[in-house]
Amino acid sequence: xxxxxQGTMTMLQRLVxxxxxxxxxxxxxxxxxxxxxxxxxxxGAGLHLSATxxxxxxxxxxxxxxxxxxxxxxxxxxxxxxxxxxxxLGSGDLGPLPDADATGPLTQAGLVTAMEDLRWVIATxxxxxxxxxxxxxxxxxxxxxxxxxHPEVVQDEPGNCPKCGMTLVLRKAAVSSHAxxxxxxxxxxxxVETRVETTSAGHDHANDKGNKHGGAHDHGHAKHAVSEPLxxxxxxxHSEVISAEPGSCPKCGMxxxxxxxxxxHAGHDARHGHTKHAADxxxxxxxxxxHPEVVQDEPGNCPKCGMTLVxxxxxxENSGHDHGAASQGHDNGSKSSHQGSHASHxxxxxxxxxxAHFMSMTDLTRDMPASEDxxxxxWIGVPFGPFFPGxxxxxxxxxxxxxxxxxGTSADSAVGLSELLHEDTTTPAAFVxxxxxxxxxxxxxxxxxxxxxxxxxxxxxxxxxxxRARIAAAERxxxxxxxxxxxxxGTQAGFTWLEKRATALQLKLRVAPVIEIAALAPKITALxxxxxxxxxxxARLKGxxxxxxxxxxxxxxxxxxxxxxxxxxxxxxxxxxxxxxLTATDGDALARLTQRCGEIFQSLELILKVxxxxxxxxxxxxxxxxxxxxxxxxPRGAARLSLTLHNGKVTAANIExxxxxxxxxxxxxxxxxxxxxxxxxxxSLDMSPWEVTA
Amino acid sequence: MxxxxxxxxxxxxxxxxxxxxxxxxxxxxxxxxxAISALALLGRESLLARTPDRLLFETGPVLLLVAGLLAVAVxxxxxxxxxxxxxxxxxxxxxxxxxxLVALIMAGWGxxxxxxxxxxxxxxxxxxxxxxxxVMPITAVVLRAESLSTVDIVTSQSSLWNxxxxxxxxxxxxxxxxxxxxxxxxxxxxxxxxxxxxxxAEYTGVRFAVLRLARxxxxxxxxxxxxxxxxxxxLGPWLPDWAWSGIKILIVAGLMVSAGxxxxxVRETRYLELSWKLGIPLALGNIFLVGVIVLVVPI
Numbered sequence: 005x006x007x008x009x010q011g012t013m014t015m016l017q018r019l020v021x022x023x024x025x026x027x028x029x030x031x032x033x034x035x036x037x038x039x040x041x042x043x044x045x046x047x048g049a050g051l052h053l054s055a056t057x058x059x060x061x062x063x064x065x066x067x068x069x070x071x072x073x074x075x076x077x078x079x080x081x082x083x084x085x086x087x088x089x090x091x092x093l094g095s096g097d098l099g100p101l102p103d104a105d106a107t108g109p110l111t112q113a114g115l116v117t118a119m120e121d122l123r124w125v126i127a128t129x130x131x132x133x134x135x136x137x138x139x140x141x142x143x144x145x146x147x148x149x150x151x152x153x154h155p156e157v158v159q160d161e162p163g164n165c166p167k168c169g170m171t172l173v174l175r176k177a178a179v180s181s182h183a184x185x186x187x188x189x190x191x192x193x194x195x196v197e198t199r200v201e202t203t204s205a206g207h208d209h210a211n212d213k214g215n216k217h218g219g220a221h222d223h224g225h226a227k228h229a230v231s232e233p234l235x236x237x238x239x240x241x242h243s244e245v246i247s248a249e250p251g252s253c254p255k256c257g258m259x260x261x262x263x264x265x266x267x268x269h270a271g272h273d274a275r276h277g278h279t280k281h282a283a284d285x286x287x288x289x290x291x292x293x294x295h296p297e298v299v300q301d302e303p304g305n306c307p308k309c310g311m312t313l314v315x316x317x318x319x320x321e322n323s324g325h326d327h328g329a330a331s332q333g334h335d336n337g338s339k340s341s342h343q344g345s346h347a348s349h350x351x352x353x354x355x356x357x358x359x360a361h362f363m364s365m366t367d368l369t370r371d372m373p374a375s376e377d378x379x380x381x382x383w384i385g386v387p388f389g390p391f392f393p394g395x396x397x398x399x400x401x402x403x404x405x406x407x408x409x410x411x412g413t414s415a416d417s418a419v420g421l422s423e424l425l426h427e428d429t430t431t432p433a434a435f436v437x438x439x440x441x442x443x444x445x446x447x448x449x450x451x452x453x454x455x456x457x458x459x460x461x462x463x464x465x466x467x468x469x470x471x472r473a474r475i476a477a478a479e480r481x482x483x484x485x486x487x488x489x490x491x492x493x494g495t496q497a498g499f500t501w502l503e504k505r506a507t508a509l510q511l512k513l514r515v516a517p518v519i520e521i522a523a524l525a526p527k528i529t530a531l532x533x534x535x536x537x538x539x540x541x542x543a544r545l546k547g548x549x550x551x552x553x554x555x556x557x558x559x560x561x562x563x564x565x566x567x568x569x570x571x572x573x574x575x576x577x578x579x580x581x582x583x584x585x586l587t588a589t590d591g592d593a594l595a596r597l598t599q600r601c602g603e604i605f606q607s608l609e610l611i612l613k614v615x616x617x618x619x620x621x622x623x624x625x626x627x628x629x630x631x632x633x634x635x636x637x638x639p640r641g642a643a644r645l646s647l648t649l650h651n652g653k654v655t656a657a658n659i660e661x662x663x664x665x666x667x668x669x670x671x672x673x674x675x676x677x678x679x680x681x682x683x684x685x686x687x688s689l690d691m692s693p694w695e696v697t698a
Numbered sequence: 699m700x701x702x703x704x705x706x707x708x709x710x711x712x713x714x715x716x717x718x719x720x721x722x723x724x725x726x727x728x729x730x731x732x733a734i735s736a737l738a739l740l741g742r743e744s745l746l747a748r749t750p751d752r753l754l755f756e757t758g759p760v761l762l763l764v765a766g767l768l769a770v771a772v773x774x775x776x777x778x779x780x781x782x783x784x785x786x787x788x789x790x791x792x793x794x795x796x797x798x799l800v801a802l803i804m805a806g807w808g809x810x811x812x813x814x815x816x817x818x819x820x821x822x823x824x825x826x827x828x829x830x831x832x833v834m835p836i837t838a839v840v841l842r843a844e845s846l847s848t849v850d851i852v853t854s855q856s857s858l859w860n861x862x863x864x865x866x867x868x869x870x871x872x873x874x875x876x877x878x879x880x881x882x883x884x885x886x887x888x889x890x891x892x893x894x895x896x897x898x899a900e901y902t903g904v905r906f907a908v909l910r911l912a913r914x915x916x917x918x919x920x921x922x923x924x925x926x927x928x929x930x931x932x933l934g935p936w937l938p939d940w941a942w943s944g945i946k947i948l949i950v951a952g953l954m955v956s957a958g959x960x961x962x963x964v965r966e967t968r969y970l971e972l973s974w975k976l977g978i979p980l981a982l983g984n985i986f987l988v989g990v991i992v993l994v995v996p997i
Contacts, residue, residue, distance in 0.1 A: 023737035052724060056813075056899045059906070061742065085743035085902040159902075222898035252752065386812040394891035408816050408966070496891035497962035498882050504725050540883060540961045543968050678966055679816065680892040 024061065025086065025127035028052065028119070031060035031084070033077045034390065035397020036495065038066055038444050040488050042110055045502075045511050049115045051524040055393040057083040062122060066110065068096025072418035073398065076390050082138060087129075091122050102138060149173065276433065290315055381407045390418040390693075394496035394683050398693035403674070403682070410682045415670045417693035421661070430654045432458050432622040439645075439659075445488070445692045448481040449638035453645050461632030461649040462625045471577055473618035478636070479607040480521065480617060484513045485639035486600045488608075489690045490535070493597070496687050497544060505531050518615055525608060532601045545594035549673040549685025551593065558662035560639025561669070561689055564599035565591030570639035581613050581653070593608060593688035600690070627652040638662060640692055659697070667690035701781050707944065708770055712914035714952050722956040731952035736907055744903030747809035755808030758801050759901065766915030773922035774849050776932045776939035782965030787848035788836050790801055795832065798878060798916060799825055802887055802897050805909065817887040817896025820966060824877060824886065827973035831874030834981035835867035838988040839927045852931030858997050859930040866984045868928040870977055875920040875954065877969070879913060882958025886966055920950035922927040 013021065021476035030051045031038050039046055046053060046064070057080040069077060078100045079371055081088070090101060094110035106121035108114030150155040151165035163172055239245040239253035251260055290313035292298040292306035387449035388401040395401060398419035404412035421442060430438065434654040439454040440447035459466065466474075481528055487510035494503030508529065512524060535541070549556060551565055562569050568585040572578045586602045588595040611617070633646040641662025648656040666689045673685035710737075716732035725729075747755065774780040784790050790860040799821060806818020840846055842863065843854035863866045877884040888896040901909050925931055925946040934942035992997075 017741075020737050020741035023734045023740050027734050027738035047724065054895075056895045058745070058899060058902050059895065062739075085745050087742070262891055384812055386816075393894055403814070405816070408820060471772035498885060498889065498891055498958065499724075499962040500882075502962075538961060540964060544962045544965055680886075680889065680963075683892055690732060 025123040027120065028062050028126075029054045029060045030062045030064040030091070031057045031080060031391070032064045032066070032397075033069065033080065034066060035311055036393075037397055037488055037492055039064075040491060040507055040510055041445050041485075041512060041514075042066060043112060044110075044115055044348055044509075046115070047507075049112070049119050051115075051119065053393075057081070057391075058085065059124070060084050061088050063088065063101075064092045065092045065098060065101070065104070067091060067094040067098065069099050069101070070082070070398070070419045071099070072420070073100075073390055074099030076418065078515070080391060087126065089122060089125060091118050095216045126602055148587060168422075172404065174544075189230055191353075204636055209524050226454065232619060249346070260351045355644065383411055388683075394687060396492070396687075396691055396693055399691065401670070401686070402681070405679065408679045410674045410677050413671045413674045415667055415684075417667070417696035419694050420696040421659070421694070424657045424659055432625040432652070432654065434653045435647075436620070436622055443638075443692055443694045444641070445694060446485055446638050448477050448619065449636055450480050450643065453636040453638075453643055455620040455622050456634035456636065457632040457645045457647050458622045458625055458649065458654075459632070460634060461630040461647060462628035463630060464624045465626075466623050468577070469616070470618060470623070472581075472614045473616045474620045475575075475577055475581075476518070476611045477619055478613040479610045479614075480513065480516070482606040482639045483604050483611070484510045486604050487513065489600060490597075492690075493687060494685065499538075500540075518611060518617055521608070524614070528604065528608060532604060535601060536598070536625050541597075542594060545597060545684065546592060548593040548677075549596075549688050550592040550679050551669065551672060556665050556668070559637065559639070560599050561596060561641070561666075566590045566596040569642075571635045571642040578610075581610055583610065593684055596688045596690075625649070625652055639691055640695070641665070643695075661695035661697060663691050663693070663695040664697055667696055680688050700779060703779060704770065704775065704781055707775065707940075708915065708918060711944070711947065711951070712911065714948055715914055715917055715955060716910075716966035718952045719955045721769050722959045723974060729794060739906045739907040739910075740904060742903040744905050745900075746809060747900045749810050751808045752780040752809065753808075754804040755900075755903055756905075758805030758808055758897075759905055759912055761797055761804065762801035762912035763915060765794050765801060766912050766919050768794035768797075770915065770922065773919065773926055774852055774931055775922075775943040777849070779940060780849065783847060783849050786846045788846045788927075791848070791919075792836065793832055795878060795916075795919070796829070799829075801881075801912075805901070806887070806897040813893040814897050817889070817899075819892050820964050821897070822882070823966070824973075827970050828874040828877035831870045831973060831977045831981055832878065834978070834985060835864075835871040835874075836927065838864055838867045838981075838985045841985065841988050848926050848931075852926055855930045856933060859933075860928040863991070864928075864984060864988050864997065865876065866980060867988070868924075870984065871927065872878050872924055872950075872954070873977070873989070874973075876975065877933055878918045878956075878957065879920055879954075879971075881917070883961045883963045884969060885958065885963060886969070889963060891963070917951055917954060918947065920945045921954060924950050928989045940993065949980055 006616060028051055030046065031054055032046070036046070036053055044066075051062070051064065057063070058533065060083065063077070063081050063084065081090070081101055089105040090098070090103075091644050092104035092107045093114055098104060105125045107119040108118030108121075117356055148158050148160060149162050150159075151170055151172055152169065153170060154165055154167050157165050157172070159172065165172060237247045237251070244401050245253050245260070247260055253260060281518060289299055289301060290303050291300075291308065292311055292313055294311060295306055295308050298306050298308060298313070300313065303315075305311065306313060308381050311473065337377050365442075383404055383406050386403050386405050388403060389395050389397075389399045391397060392399075392401070399416055400418045402414045403410050424438075435458070436454040437453050440451040443450050455474070487506045491506035491510060493501065494506060506525065509524065509528060511520060516524065551561065557565060559570075563586065566587050566589050567589050570585040572583055573585050575583075583606075586599070586606055588599045588602070629650050629652075631646065633644070635644045643662060644660040646658050647654055669689055670686055673689065674682035677685065713732055716735075717727070717729055720731045720735070721727045746752075769791050772782040772784060774783070774792050792817050802821045803818040806814040806816075806821070808814075839851055842860070843851040845851065845854070855863070864879075873884075880887050886896075887893075893899065894952055898906065898909060922943075925943065929946050929950070931946075932939035932943045934946075
């Protein structure tokens with residue numbers, strides 16, 4: 005949208021463009037949590053956040069865009085309705101995305117200036133005619149598996165051909181429909197043809213049978229369609245509708261299906277017609293639509309529920325007249341579990357006017373897996389993240405949903421740790437910066453970790469005052485990190501008030517000197533007290549994501565479960581400051597909230613006791629050689645770093661972060677839970693996908 | 699003429715509520731905000747999801763709007779200022795609002811997206827949870843008025859408003875009304891944190907504008923119903939009748955819209971549990987209690 009606009013806009017277009025320039029809705033990549041941790045007050049700059057790219061007109065990118073997020077970001081951009089724009093803060097490559105419309109440094113001032121530019125761009129360029137269409141590169145090809153012998157067999161996953169048993173082979177196909185609309189659809193990325201094949205896959209066998217007989221019964225269309233290589237489409241309800249292309253039925257709007265799947269229904273139709281015919285001749289018996297065991301010779305009302313009885317025809321009586329097509333086409337039904345229970349009444353009870361097993365839940369769900377609640381439903385795989393509003397940014401979570409209950413999880417980080425050392429010989433200062441950049445959510449803790457390890461390797465020690473001031477910096481970060489988590493919880497739970505207050509405090513505290521922190525202390529106390537008293541909060545969190553206390557749990561999650569494990573308790577300076585490990589008891593999401601609130605108080609006390617804050621910097625490393633190891637309690641748990649120093653350069657380093665354990669906990673927390681509860685549980689872990697080691 | 703006046707006041711009301719809602723969400727009171735947002739929405743592309751059920755996708759928002767407008771038709775703003783004073787007004791309101799469910803399921807299913815679909819199903823799952831708590835308190839109101847006409851219901855409160863006469867019914871009705879217009883903390887079908895917008899997630903541009911407008915109308919219809927049933931409708935001293943209706947409706951709608959920001963969203967299971975196990979027995983008790991009072995104490 006940059007450059008001189010083409011032609012002139014009409015008055016109305018001008019007005020609408022002006023409105024759009026004042027109504028900026030942003031979708032943040034990688035996410036609001038990273039933006040907050042970087043000190044950006046998005047709301048303060050007039051940027052309203054939207055939960056989905058569909059409702060956004062600006063993609064806000066905190067650059068550089070991690071390689072693992074490039075594809076997802078391009079899809080998100082593709083999903084945004086036009087006119088759309090990109091605002092990039094910081095510097096770095098935007099991967100497959102088009103050039104940014106407005107840029108600025110990664111500071112609040114940079115954001116405000118960039119927003120001004122952006123407004124101008126939107127106000128002047130919204131209705132340009134030469135705007136290029138954008139298609140996310142990742143959506144232009146699609147991976148699918150097909151049978152070498154049966155090209156009509158196409159599925160998303162590897163496996164064997166249902167027709168001949170051969171192993172399916174991989175192929176890349178172009179996506180024909182509009183790219184960029186790949187929201188998690190029920191049948192994601194699948195054109196209509198494929199979709200039907202998948203849904204009817206379970207009935208292939210029946211279809212084949214039905215097909216033969218369908219042909220015999222003069223369903224010429226169906227037979228013809230099958231023998232021709234070209235697939236024809238027909239409506240499952242209106243067999244007279246035949247189309248050469250997929251689409252929907254002009255009569256009822258249903259999706260057209262390839263003609264050969266239709267023939268199963270042809271079998272049904274044949275039988276149906278026959279049923280009617282027989283019923284007209286001798287409607288001998290009557291039954292209740294609700295109680296099939298009630299059968300009598302005369303019309304009347306059901307003795308159980310009082311409903312009017314309807315005429316029945318028993319399959320047994322009828323079998324003599326049955327045509328092949330009818331019984332074959334109905335093959336499906338005679339397997340029904342329903343039938344077994346009513347075996348004493350002869351056979352299938354058929355009610356006039358209602359196709360047997362029409363919309364029978366037992367039939368529809370027979371071959372489907374059941375989750376813990378025993379209810380059989382269609383399972384769907386739904387992707388959440390890496391930009392999902394209720395989850396930490398960068399977390400890729402795929403949930404298998406059974407209705408709205410989680411039946412399976414698979415999670416990984418799109419932004420995990422890469423190589424710790426870019427070169428073999430890194431200077432200490434560069435190493436500290438590098439480690440700090442690893443985790444945008446808690447850079448100070450990691451710089452402190454690097455400093456401690458370096459100093460140990462060089463056998464240096466810092467003066468006690470410096471060590472204390474560093475601790476204060478780490479504690480300030482813990483405080484802001486926990487407020488960041490509270491703000492994230494506010495977003496997830498729709499608790500707008502908390503989201504606003506916690507964000508405001510996080511932004512203020514992030515770089516505040518001790519005096520300011522002391523001045524904010526009453527506000528902090530008031531907020532935390534108010535949180536504890538919030539109505540409905542307990543009901544929302546109690547019992548969610550409960551974890552039994554064991555050794556694998558990291559940081560606050562462990563302490564919320566009553567395990568008094570904290571790397572700080574081994575540090576003599578902390579002991580001097582009177583630090584004791586704080587724990588809660590229940591180990592659920594509520595306990596984690598209480599725990600983090602308690603730790604905020606504790607950090608506040610520690611900072612005020614120390615009275616000075618200094619960012620960690622490596623001291624007197626010189627040209628020393630040696631190995632060092634250090635442990636720091638980050639806001640999310642203990643991180644351990646070991647490194648080798650050679651002539652003042654870091655030659656080897658190995659890091660253990662607390663978040664690797666979080667990923668393993670996701671399944672425990674989410675499985676079998678209702679979707680909202682599962683997400684609350686995952687959110688309560690406060691994981692940082694940035695720190696996950698590959 | 700009446701229709702015009704009602705529709706005009708509806709438009710004004712919807713605008714004011716939109717201002718309030720934007721204040722609740724963004725924390726700043728900007729009177730021009732809804733106009734700007736609406737204009738901006740009209741300028742944006744209205745995307746069609748990849749393989750939508752076109753009919754449901756297009757019909758959902760419109761049906762929602764129609765349901766809201768139908769419900770408004772039986773809300774009296776002043777004596778004579780009502781689109782249609784049906785003898786079965788209270789029942790009609792209920793029938794009109796039943797389409798909210800249908801419309802939301804359509805809007806959820808139509809775009810062929812998982813978030814929307816789950817949102818729609820959630821709302822279907824809540825159906826009995828809120829619908830019973832709309833109908834049963836209305837039953838108690840009707841008991842006192844001895845009429846289903848909304849005008850009669852208002853006049854029956856001339857000596858004592860129903861909020862004092864049957865406070866339990868009022869509380870249940872307001873809670874259920876908030877569930878019915880999926881306002882926070884009962885915004886489960888849209889839940890930005892769980893479903894990234896849910897039933898609204900796939901709507902953009904003009905279609906989204908219709909959806910938002912429809913929701914405003916439904917909020918106003920339910921606020922109007924609350925005022926009619928429990929807060930004495932247009933009754934009040936000094937000011938003209940229509941002004942009392944307007945003030946009361948705006949206050950109720952404002953409270954409904956802004957209350958949710960102060961608490962976390964209610965869990966789906968908890969909501970169902972409370973409605974079924976606590977709400978419905980309480981509502982039955984309320985009917986019984988009101989029945990006894992009607993028989994024993996003539997107010």
